[in-house]
Amino acid sequence: MKEYEEVRSHLIEMLEELDDRLVKITHDVKHEDVPLEKDFAEFATQSENDEVLDYLGNAARAERDRVQQAIARIDSGEYGICELCGDPIKKERLEAVPYSSMCVKCASQAGC
Template identity: 70%
Template sequence: MKEYDSVRKQLFEMLEELDERLGKITADVQHIDEPLAQDFEEQATQTENDEVLDFLGNSARIERKMITQALARIDKGEYGICELCGETISHERLKAIPHASMCIKCASQPGC
C-alpha cells in the first residue's frame, strides 16, 4: 500500500536497530568479548548484569515480533485497524507507536 510506504520504511529501520541491539546483547550475555571473571563476587555481578540483558533482549524480541506483525498488516491492507474492535487506530497513536495493533480504547482496557 503506497500510503504506508513511509511507515514501512520506519518499521524496517526499527527492525534493523533492534537486530543490532539484539546482536550486542547476545554477544554480551555469551561473554564473547570478555569471559567470566575468576573472582566469585565479580561473577555474581556479571550474572546479575546478564539477567538484565536477558530481560532487555526478551523485550526487544517482543517488539521485533510486533513490528513484523505490523508489516504483515500493511501487506494485507489491515494496518491501522484495531485487531479487537475493528475501529480505526488514530493517526496520532500510529505516529507514536507505528506497530500498534489496537486502538487506545482497547489497549487501555484491563486484561489486554
C-alpha cells in the first residue's frame, strides 16, 4: 500500500472534486436560484438543460463510485491487479486512468 500513497491522495482529491461538482449540479437541477419559467419555450429549454445536468450528474456519480472502489482496492492491497485476469495493470494505464480495475486487454474485451 505504501507504494500507492500518492495515488490514493490523488484519488481522494478527485473524490472531493466530484463531490463539489455533484453539489453544484444538484443545486442547479433544483432551480434554487432561478425558478422554472412559465413561458413554454423557456420551460422547454430549461427542461433540456436539466436533462444535460442529469446526464452529467449520473456520469459524475459513476466516476465517483469507480474512484471509491479504487481507494478500497488500494486499502485492501488489490490495486493495480486486473479484476478479470489477475495480471498487473500497466503503470501507464494507472497513470492515465487511476481508477482502472482492468488491464487494457480485459477492458477492451469487456467494452470499457
